[in-house]
Amino acid sequence: MTPPRRQHLRRRTAVLATVPVALAALVGAAGATAPGSAGTSGAGDPYFPLSGNGGYHVRHYDLTLRYDTSSRHLDGRAVLTVRATQHLSRFDLDLKGLKVTGVTVDGTSSAFRRDGQELVVTPRRTLRAGRDFRVTVSYEGTPKPVTDPDGSADGWIPTDDGAFVAGEPQGAMTWFPANSHPKDKASYDITVTVPQGRTAVAGGTLLGQRTEHGRTTFRWRESRPMAAYLATVTIGTFKVEQYTTHDGIRVYNAVDPREASAAAPVLRKLPSVLAWESKLFGPYPFRSAGSIVDHAPGVGYALETQTRPLYDSAPDISTLVHENAHQWFGDSVSLTAWKDIWLNEGFATYAEWLYAEQHGGDSAQKTFDALYARPASDHLWAFPPGDPGSGGNIFDTPVYARGAMTLxxxxxxxxxxxxxxxxxxxxxxxxxGHGTTAQFTRLAERISGKRLDGLFHTWLFGKGKPNSA
Incomplete structure (x- = not known):
């Protein structure tokens, strides 16, 4: 994610076999383990205590949506294939602001109630630990964004021709019921019907589209595990470009005509950027790539939606590099807790520095030196990036810049x-899967053969301006 511009840097069954379920224990750990107990109403993240839920792991989401761009009304049906990680008498899903018209568990109507952003479901019978079950939620309404702690809009953001749908960190719940924490990842099928002339773009591969009776339906599939915040169904009037790179990556670009002229020179560099990043970071982790360039001047940031980053306007080359670096750092390798956000943003920012260094720009050392020259009173040193705290800090300058300086x-x-x-x-x-700062530290020490805990403590967790080595 690139940070908001007001800050200095700125933000089906066949598929299920591809999704690892080893994280079920992580997700269920927040809940009690007694037979017939209720799953918790959060995944245990101190920064966002109600995000995600305990007691189960979602293996697959099958979302069927219909959106009217004039009335801004959304009709949705979500089918979740779920594995219980404890005996469940009740469980929660994250869903905010939309009216639920029915819930079934394995085809049987189930009791439900709303409690803030929680959809609380009580099945007819207790769901036993280790059992797979299917939850179907029907819902409708006018989706609206949430406001994040830093003041930026997040989730389903209406635009003049559709919607800009960006879910980090808590916006997924504004348009579908989810276990909305990064440590619960799933595969996705997303089918979206919109007025003819509009395009609905999601992550993964476009399986097909058809137009009838004045409406067009798009079917998308992301078979690799994806955190809920990385899903999108951005809708608008788009010029679409499709091709396959020399490496066999299927590219789908959707660009608002108002941004097309400015975006074209940068988007042409996408294959070379992906090839360059693959050389540095390892093979590209997905089968599909691309860009969604919307005209959403009020948003103020871009987001690394999985396989297909989302931009509120034509990106520059640094932003393109940043958001696509996230496909490795944040999308493929995801967080287990939001306090480790530097593992996403510091790495993507350092990718910008490396790209500049290797493409005729400033060296990474020169970029580091310019930042380090800032006085101790500068906002860059306001808080440690390894545990920035809740509130608005997780997408603020120190996480990005000082995270990159750590690297x-x-x-x-x-x-x-x-x-x-x-x-x-x-x-x-x-x-x-997932990674933590402690795991990264241990890996760096093992490969280098050096003690590095002091370095990471100083740059990630020390207060104030560190002493540079």
Missing amino acids: HELRKAVGDRDFFRILRAWTAGHRD
Whole structure:
């Protein structure tokens, strides 16, 4: 994600076999384990205590949506294939602001109630631990965004021709019922019907589209595990470009005509950017790629929606590099807690520095030096990026810039050979899964053979301006 511009840097069954379920224990850990107990109303994240839920793991989402761009009305049907990680007498889903018209569990009508952003479901019978079950939620209404702690809009954001749908960190619940925390990842089928002339773009591969009776239906599939916040169904009037790269990656670009002229020179560089990032970070983790360039001047940020980043306007090359670096750092390798957000944003920012260094721009050292020259009173040193705190800090300057500075200090300490070995080992070892700061520290120490806990403590967790090595 690129940060909001007001800040200095700115933000089916066949598929199920591809989704690992090893994270079920992580997701269920927040809940009680007694037979017939209720799943918790949060995944245990201190920054967003109600995000996600305990007691189960969603393996697959099958979303069928119909959106009217004139009335801004959404009709939705979500079918979730779920595995219980404890005996469940009741469980929650995250869903905010939309009217639920029915809930079934394995085809049987179930009791439900609303409690703030929680949809509380009580099945007819207790669901036993280890059992797979299917939840169907029918809902409708006018989706609206939520306001994040930093004041930016998040979720389903209406535009003049459709909607800009960006879910980080808590916006997924504004348009579908979810276990909305990054540590619960699933595959997705998304079918969206919109007025003819509009395009609905999601992540993954376009399986097909058809137009009849004045409406067009688009069918998308993302078979790789994806966190709920990385899903999108951005809708608008778009010029569409499709091609396959030399590496076999299927590219789908959707660009608002008002942004097409400015976006074209940058989007032409996407294949070379992906090839460059693949050389540094390891093979591209998905089968599809592309860009969604909307005309949404009031949004103020871009987001690394999985396989197909979402931009509120034509991106520059640094933003393109940043959001696509997230496909490795944040999308394929995801967070288990929001306090580790530097693992996403620091890495994507450092990718910008590396790209500039290797493409005729400033060296990473020069960029580091310019930042380090800022006085101790500068906002850059306001809080440690390794645990920025709740509120608006997780998408603020220190997470991005000081996170990147941490990586540069690591590079200097271990040398280029080991540094890039660390990055490639990180993305390979945690592909389709999750990672923590402690795991990254241990990996760096193992590959380099050096004690690095002091470096990471100073740059990620120390207060104030660190002493540079």
